[in-house]
Amino acid sequence: MMSTLNNFTLDGKIALVTGCKHGFGVAIAIxxxxxxxxxxxxxxxxxxxxxxxxxxxxxxxx
Amino acid sequence: MxILDKLKLDGKIALVTGCKRGIGKAIAIxxxxxxxxxxxxxxxxxxxxxxxxKEVRALGRSFRGYATDxxxxxxxxxxxxxxKKDFPRIDILFNNAGTILRKPAAxxxxxxxxxxxxTNLSAQFVLTREIGKEMIARGYGKIVFTASLLTFQGxxxxxxxxxxxxxxxxxxxxLANEWAGKGVNVNAIAPGYINTDNTEALRNDPMxxxxxxxxIPAGRWGDTEDFKGAAVYLASDAASYxxxxxxxxxxxxxxx
Numbered sequence: 671m672m673s674t675l676n677n678f679t680l681d682g683k684i685a686l687v688t689g690c691k692h693g694f695g696v697a698i699a700i701x702x703x704x705x706x707x708x709x710x711x712x713x714x715x716x717x718x719x720x721x722x723x724x725x726x727x728x729x730x731x732x
Numbered sequence: 733m734x735i736l737d738k739l740k741l742d743g744k745i746a747l748v749t750g751c752k753r754g755i756g757k758a759i760a761i762x763x764x765x766x767x768x769x770x771x772x773x774x775x776x777x778x779x780x781x782x783x784x785x786k787e788v789r790a791l792g793r794s795f796r797g798y799a800t801d802x803x804x805x806x807x808x809x810x811x812x813x814x815x816k817k818d819f820p821r822i823d824i825l826f827n828n829a830g831t832i833l834r835k836p837a838a839x840x841x842x843x844x845x846x847x848x849x850x851t852n853l854s855a856q857f858v859l860t861r862e863i864g865k866e867m868i869a870r871g872y873g874k875i876v877f878t879a880s881l882l883t884f885q886g887x888x889x890x891x892x893x894x895x896x897x898x899x900x901x902x903x904x905x906x907l908a909n910e911w912a913g914k915g916v917n918v919n920a921i922a923p924g925y926i927n928t929d930n931t932e933a934l935r936n937d938p939m940x941x942x943x944x945x946x947x948i949p950a951g952r953w954g955d956t957e958d959f960k961g962a963a964v965y966l967a968s969d970a971a972s973y974x975x976x977x978x979x980x981x982x983x984x985x986x987x988x
C-alpha cells in the first residue's frame with residue numbers, strides 16, 4: 671500500500687468536534703468522517719433539533 | 733469528492749530539486765507514493781540508477797533524473813531549457829535544492845555568501861518563474877519551497893544561509909500574492925532540525941547537539957520521513973485554498 675496516503679486515513683479514530691453545527695465545524699466534521707473518523711459533535715444549539723438525551727451534546731457515528 | 737481522494741496525485745508530474753538525499757529524496761518518494769511521476773534534479777544526481785530513482789520506480793511511478801549545479805546560473809538555464817523540452821507539462825514544482833556553508837559572520841567570505849544566495853534564493857526564483865509561467869498559462873500548478881527555521885531566526889555562523897532562507901519565505905508570499913488568483917498555489921515547508929547531511933556538523937558538536945535537542949518539545953531530531961505528509965498535502969488539491977503559507981515541521985521548536 672502507499673504509505674504516505676495511508677497516514678492520512680483515520681479509520682478507527684474518534685474525534686470530538688465542537689461548534690460543529692454550522693460552517694467551518696460542519697466541514698471539519700465531514701472531512702474527518704470522510705477520512706474514516708467517527709465523530710462526536712457538540713454545539714450550543716444542537717439540543718433544539720436533537721432527540722439526544724444530553725442537553726447540549728449529540729453523538730453521531732459515521 | 734472524498735477528502736482522501738483530493739490528496740491523491742495520480743497522473744501528476746512533479747519536479748523535485750535537491751532530490752538525491754535527505755529531505756528532497758523523502759519528498760520525491762512521498763509524492764510518488766501518492767501517485768505522482770517524478771522528475772528529479774540535484775548537483776550530483778546520477779542521471780540513471782540513483783537510489784531515489786530505484787525507490788520511485790519500485791512504487792510503479794516513472795522517474796527522470798538530471799544533474800545540475802544550481803550555483804551556476806548558466807547551468808540552471810541549460811537545465812530549464814532541457815526539462816521544459818522533455819516535459820511540456822509540470823504540475824508540481826518542489827524547490828528543495830539548497831546548500832549551507834558555515835563560518836562566523838566576521839570571516840564569512842564573499843564566495844560563501846554568493847554561492848549560498850545563488851543556490852538557495854536566486855536559482856529558486858529563476859526556476860520558479862520559468863516553470864511557474866507555464867503553470868499560469870494552464871491555470872494549474874502547485875509550488876512548494878523548502879524554507880527553514882532560519883526563515884524566522886538568524887542562526888549562528890550561517891549568515892548567508894539565514895539571509896537566503898529568509899528570502900525564500902518572502903518569495904513564497906510574493907509569488908502567492910501574484911499567482912493565487914491564477915490557479916497556482918505557492919507555499920513552503922520550514923523544517924526544524926533534521927537528521928541530514930546539512931546538520932551533520934551540528935550533530936557532531938556535542939554541546940550544540942545537546943542545546944538543540946533540549947529545545948525540541950518532541951524530544952527528538954526530525955527524520956526525513958517526517959516531511960512526506962506535509963509535502964503531499966501542499967502538493968495536492970486538498971490544500972487548494974492554502975496560499976503563501978509556511979508550514980513549520982519542527983517538533984515544536986518555533987513555539988518554544
